[in-house]
Amino acid sequence: MTTVVIGAGIIGTAIAHDLQRRGRQVVLLDRDRPGMGASFGNLASIAVTEFMPASRASVWRQIPGWMLDPESPVRVRPSYMPRLAPWFLRFIAASRPAKLRELEAQGAALCARALDDTLELLRDTGLDDQISDEGCLSLYADEAEFAADRDHIALLERFGFAHEVIGRQAIKALEPELSDKIGLAVRFPQNRSMKDPYRLVLGLADRFTALGGRIERGEVTGFTRSDTIREVVLKDSRRIAADEVVIAAGAHSATLAKALGEPVPLETERGYHTQIMAPGITMKHSIIWPARAFMVTPTAGGIRVGGTVEMAGLAAPPDYRRAKITVKRAREALPNLQCEAFTEWMGHRPALPYTVPILSASAKTRGLFYATGHGHLGLTYAATTARLMGDLITGARPPVDLHPYRINRF
Incomplete structure (x- = not known):
């Protein structure tokens, strides 16, 4: 039984590893090397508390104002608005209270499974040294900022996610470099960080090939199928025979x-980061500072700053002003932060208007499966997605x- 997994980011690589371990003969296929897409530059967090839907009315009502603000947390390039309109209408529809x-x-x-599944995957693959022991701090300048984020905290309380409200002295004890502007914080102990998310993908790919899996590079241009998937067709005219295909191409x-x-x-x-090595x-x-819309993570041998969102499609060139905005805001929280020996990066996160991903068999073609649309929670959901898709594909x-999470829910 040959399974082709299309997409060698953290989602596809984790699925390929899981299926190879279960006895499938797996080909992991990508146009680039493993981990070179969004998995290369994510903010390295197992963000189990960040499942609040983005389609809240409190978010989309701000978008007209954000359009006029070049430093807004969400930027839509005006030329892309006509293309985005159908997606945005679904986004607004997803703001109904019942939805x-x-x-x-x-x-x-x-998210309730995410950390445990991640730890299990890391133990099983000998990569358990790749995760930090520390959690995440959500920062607030004062009670007013905290009150503005109360919906998020109430959501965590409703579903039983661990968190702790702490004051200025406790904050400084945990992170002495934080500014005195920070009046209180919420500590999320389960939101642990990966020491280098790109190297995590490489390590997982190595474990996959050690089990007998195969990695191929090529751009997919089509498929051969009837009621059953048969082949994956590549741009260079190669064809890969497949009993099963998993679309995990972000x-x-x-x-x-x-x-x-x-x-x-x-x-x-589109997400941006600045990786600061000095x-x-x-x-x-x-x-995380919700009111300033940025995140800072110690990872990849330095400190990574990101958090801005841009909607501009797959083809538009990067606008690295977006990365500079988050560094400027990060210095409000970290006044001694220096931006030396740095690189800037832009990557493409797969965003659905309904926030939660597609984890599904095809509704039309036997042997075809989808695992995509994880948004900014790709790393968070990766181990859980691999477990769930492995069960789905093998009949467990x-x-x-x-x-x-089905494909035809739209």
Whole structure:
């Protein structure tokens, strides 16, 4: 039984490893080397508390104002607005209270498993030294900022996610470099960080090939199928025979799904980071400042700063002003932060208007499966996705009901 997994980011590589371990003969296929897409530059967090749907009315009502602000946390390039309009209408529809409650429960079901599944995967692959012991701090200048984020905290309380409100003295004891502007914080002990998310993908790919899996490079241009998937067709005219195919190509999955007759409302949420290798400070925890819309994580041998979102499609060139905005804001929290020996990066996160991913068998073609649309929670959901998709593909019963994550829910 040959299974082709298309997409060698953290999601596809984790799925390929899981299936190879279960006895499938797996080909992991990507146009680039493993881990070179969004998995290269994510903010390295197992963000189990971050499942609040983005489609809240409190978010989309700010978008017209954000359009006029070049430093807004979300930027839509005006030239891309006509293309984005159908996606945005679905995004607004997903803000209905009943829909939000559904999406919250679906996100919580995945996030509740995320850390334990990640730790199990790391132990099983000998990569358990790749995760930090520290959690994440969510920062607030004052009670007013904290009150503005109260919906998030209430959501965590409703689903039983661990968190602790701490004051200024406790904050400084945990992270002495934080500014005195920070009046209180919420500590998320389960939101642990990877020491280098790119090297994690490489390590997992090595474990996959050690089990007998095969990695191929090539650009997919089509498929041979009837009622059953048969072949993956590449741009260089190669054909890879397949009994099963898993589409896990991140933001590029939309093109493949459309070619397979199952179009999905998947957009690229372009993310930026600045990797600072000489920051002049040390940190143990990752930090988020919701009111300033940035995150800082100690990872990859330095400190990584990111958090901004841009909607501009797959083809537009990067606008690295977005990365500079988050560094400027990070210095409000970390006044001694130096930006020396740094690089800037942009990558494509696969965003659905309904926040929760697609984890599904095809509704049209036997042997075809989808695992995409993880948004900014790709690393968080990777181990859980691999477990659930492995069960689904091999006929085992997944520990989570996958009906809400089906391909044809749209």
